Amino acid sequence: MSVSETNAQNDFGYELIRDHVLADILGAHETEILYWAGKSLARKFPLYTLDEAPDFFQQAHFGELTLEKASKDETVFSLKPAKMENRCFKLEAGFLAQQKQKIDGCLTEAYEEVYQKKNLIRITLKTDLRERV
Structure with a gap:
């Protein structure tokens, strides 16, 4: 079995769980639960810096993550997932x-914005600098 065949099988199993099983189990609350699952x-x-996030996303098969912009209270990432159609990206947003x-x-x-034609997800992180946790 070639490496590409093995990767295709792994991707297929991931897609089955992510796109079908979770959607069926979570039902109407899929987006909210996936966001909090991403946080969990x-x-x-845990990552030590956000610079580690692209490697984590690649290893987790979330897609190619790129930092677009970072300021004190806003950080913007772009995500190019392997598959976009019929998928919610709240898990990735919650994780970040x-x-x-x-x-x-x-x-x-x-929050995330989906750009189907560009095969791109933009994830914007908003930080409240006055609210310490």
Whole structure:
């Protein structure tokens, strides 16, 4: 079996769980639960800096993550996932929000924008510098 065949099989299993099993289990609350699951995942796999996030995303098969912009209260990432159609990206957004919150010690939330034609997700992290956690 070639490396590409092995990768395709691994991706297929991941897609089955991510796109079908979770959607069925979580139902109408899928987006909210995946966001909080992403935050929980970040607590289990803490990063020391956000510079480590692209490697984590690649290893987790989340896609190619790139830092677009960073300021005191806003950080913007672009994500190029292997698959976009019929997928929610709240897990990834929650993961990044929690990592930023842990690193900076300030309340951080995230939202994502989907650009289907560009095969791109933009994840914006908003940090409230007045709200220490």
